[in-house]
Amino acid sequence: MAENSQEFVQHIASKSENFSQWYLDVVLRAELADYAPVRGCMVIRPYGYGIWENLKGLLDKRFKATGHKNAYFPLFIPGSFLEKEAEHVEGFAPEVAWVTRAGNEDLAEPLVVRPTSETIIGHMYAKWIKSWRDLPVLINQWANVVRWEKTTRLFLRTSEFLWQEGHTCHRTKEEAEEEALKMLEVYRRFLTEDLAIPVLTGKKTEREKFAGAVTTYCVEALMTDGRALQAGTSHDLGQNFAKVFDITFLDKDNQLKYVWQTSWGVSTRLIGGIIMVHGDERGLAVPPRVAPTQVIIVPIMPPPHEETVLAAARDVFERLDKVSRVEIDAREEFSPGWKFNEWELKGVPIRLEIGPRDVKAGKVVLVRRDTGEKISVPMDNLESAVTDLLNSVQEGLYARAKQFMDENTHTLVDYEEFKAVMENKRGLIYAPWCGSDECEAAIKEETAATIRCIPLDAKPSDEKCIYCGKSSTSGYWVYFAKAY
RNA sequence: CGGGGCGUAGCGUAGUUUGGUUAGCGCGCCUGCUUUGGGAGCAGGAGGUCGGAGGUUCAAAUCCUCUCGCCCCGACCA
Numbered sequence: 001m002a003e004n005s006q007e008f009v010q011h012i013a014s015k016s017e018n019f020s021q022w023y024l025d026v027v028l029r030a031e032l033a034d035y036a037p038v039r040g041c042m043v044i045r046p047y048g049y050g051i052w053e054n055l056k057g058l059l060d061k062r063f064k065a066t067g068h069k070n071a072y073f074p075l076f077i078p079g080s081f082l083e084k085e086a087e088h089v090e091g092f093a094p095e096v097a098w099v100t101r102a103g104n105e106d107l108a109e110p111l112v113v114r115p116t117s118e119t120i121i122g123h124m125y126a127k128w129i130k131s132w133r134d135l136p137v138l139i140n141q142w143a144n145v146v147r148w149e150k151t152t153r154l155f156l157r158t159s160e161f162l163w164q165e166g167h168t169c170h171r172t173k174e175e176a177e178e179e180a181l182k183m184l185e186v187y188r189r190f191l192t193e194d195l196a197i198p199v200l201t202g203k204k205t206e207r208e209k210f211a212g213a214v215t216t217y218c219v220e221a222l223m224t225d226g227r228a229l230q231a232g233t234s235h236d237l238g239q240n241f242a243k244v245f246d247i248t249f250l251d252k253d254n255q256l257k258y259v260w261q262t263s264w265g266v267s268t269r270l271i272g273g274i275i276m277v278h279g280d281e282r283g284l285a286v287p288p289r290v291a292p293t294q295v296i297i298v299p300i301m302p303p304p305h306e307e308t309v310l311a312a313a314r315d316v317f318e319r320l321d322k323v324s325r326v327e328i329d330a331r332e333e334f335s336p337g338w339k340f341n342e343w344e345l346k347g348v349p350i351r352l353e354i355g356p357r358d359v360k361a362g363k364v365v366l367v368r369r370d371t372g373e374k375i376s377v378p379m380d381n382l383e384s385a386v387t388d389l390l391n392s393v394q395e396g397l398y399a400r401a402k403q404f405m406d407e408n409t410h411t412l413v414d415y416e417e418f419k420a421v422m423e424n425k426r427g428l429i430y431a432p433w434c435g436s437d438e439c440e441a442a443i444k445e446e447t448a449a450t451i452r453c454i455p456l457d458a459k460p461s462d463e464k465c466i467y468c469g470k471s472s473t474s475g476y477w478v479y480f481a482k483a484y
Numbered sequence: 485c486g487g488g489g490c491g492u493a494g495c496g497u498a499g500u501u502u503g504g505u506u507a508g509c510g511c512g513c514c515u516g517c518u519u520u521g522g523g524a525g526c527a528g529g530a531g532g533u534c535g536g537a538g539g540u541u542c543a544a545a546u547c548c549u550c551u552c553g554c555c556c557c558g559a560c561c562a
Contacts, residue, residue: 011523020555020556021555021556024555035553035554037553039552039553039554091561092561094560094561095560095561116562145562147561147562149560149561149562150485150559150560150561151485151558151559151560151561156562157561157562161562163562229562230561230562231562232562233562265562266562267562268562269562298521300520300521301520302519302520302521303519303520332520334520334523335519335520335522335523335524336520336521336522336523337520337521337522337523337524338522338523338524339522339523340521340522340523341522341523342523344522353521355520355521356521357521358521365521448558484562
């Protein structure tokens with residue numbers, strides 16, 4: 001019997017030696033997704049889609065709890081709409097897919113396949129909003145969007161992806177700002193509580209913000225290869241789109257005013273985040289809250305015990321089915337050891353082993369995916385043992401990720417050290433910045449690191465800029481990292 | 485979009501430099517028997533337009549041209 005992980009058969013690349021290949025192996029071998037016949041597109045397979053469905057359900061609840069309702073807007077947007085907001089066009093033009101022909105006829109007005117829906121939603125809001133009594137408008141949509149990317153990676157960047165985009169309108173600037181920050185907090189809690197992913201929250205620099213936004217807030221997570229992943233964004237749009245799409249209302253003071261807007265979104269990219277934050281040498285580890293299968297029952301059935309063990313396993317299944325997402329793997333063509341490896345690769349949080357010895361003793365063996373720890377529990381308190389263990393795995397994954405993030409966040413004031421960290425272990429660098437676009441650009445040029453966010457509570461710093469060495473009243477301590 | 489690499493059975497690959505029988509091997513798959521607490525064993529069997537299209541040649545996986553896709557490193561983005 002293998003006592004440590006080195007002795008387990010490896011069917012995926014080593015995470016520590018070849019992270020990119022490891023990531024791909026996990027996605028393909030765990031059957032999360034596969035390549036589609038169209039360049040840059042992917043098929044999300046049932047197991048990967050199961051994670052998305054759970055994630056979507058939990059997030060949707062949080063949106064409903066904050067007063068939002070779902071709606072659906074069209075996939076096609078008149079080409080002219082996109083061109084109305086100058087920054088917006090400039091930001092998205094290079095990656096927009098156009099429809100210019102239907103059947104045998106050229107379209108009178110070419111259509112774009114939505115890269116995001118600010119414009120078409122803005123157009124509709126202009127029709128719907130007349131009075132301050134119509135505000136706020138709090139709408140979310142779950143949809144697919146298309147961005148013709150040059151370099152694609154499964155889940156992290158594909159030409160088409162699934163996401164949600166919230167689009168809200170408010171009577172005042174303050175209310176919109178409050179909404180953008182409220183949704184940022186919704187994302188932060190969702191990531192930490194449901195996905196077990198610790199995050200930084202903050203706002204983007206001018207260079208990094210959304211095309212058309214006044215302010216972009218974000219949640220950033222650190223992957224275990226030391227690169228940061230933008231996990232979600234919440235934009236304060238000000239009146240930029242309101243002015244372009246003429247979204248006006250008559251206020252209490254009888255004045256015609258433009259609404260104040262926000263938009264916010266997360267995508268299937270989060271699944272990539274789950275893989276890169278929680279995965280290990282053995283494969284994926286799915287946080288229990290979003291795991292399609294939380295408990296996998298592996299019956300061990302040497303003859304002549306097939307019938308008794310299987311009956312006991314089915315009994316266990318019936319009981320656990322009431323408190324968890326459980327499956328039983330009674331396939332005869334695979335050995336127990338084979339199944340152990342397979343379900344670990346797929347990242348199922350708890351494996352339940354039941355064999356002749358357990359049946360006789362009135363017990364089962366539970367094995368947690370995060371630590372590999374095995375415990376034998378009596379049948380009597382099976383439900384509570386499993387429920388507690390699921391919570392414990394959820395917490396264990398978060399704690400491990402949080403510790404990794406803390407250990408890989410470097411507070412620095414010296415640029416040489418900055419460069420050395422970026423060249424070696426990477427991770428997050430917390431450093432003073434004078435606030436100038438030139439220093440930000442130069443650091444990116446020289447180290448590939450970008451400013452991931454300016455922390456929300458950042459106060460102007462009199463520390464000298466890590467790049468130019470100058471003090472500035474507009475400077476802050478900010479987080480740098482190489483990003484996905 | 486630049487630089488590099490790779491496409492041979494479901495997966496991983498040998499063969500390509502130097503063209504020459506029926507394209508070889510491992511895993512997986514099918515059948516049977518024995519197995520089952522960390523990827524079981526034996527025996528038999530099926531599976532290939534060598535990414536695609538042109539070309540050179542008596543003869544092409546192998547040489548030439550074009551093309552498609554994927555991976556890695558950069559530039560651009562969720």
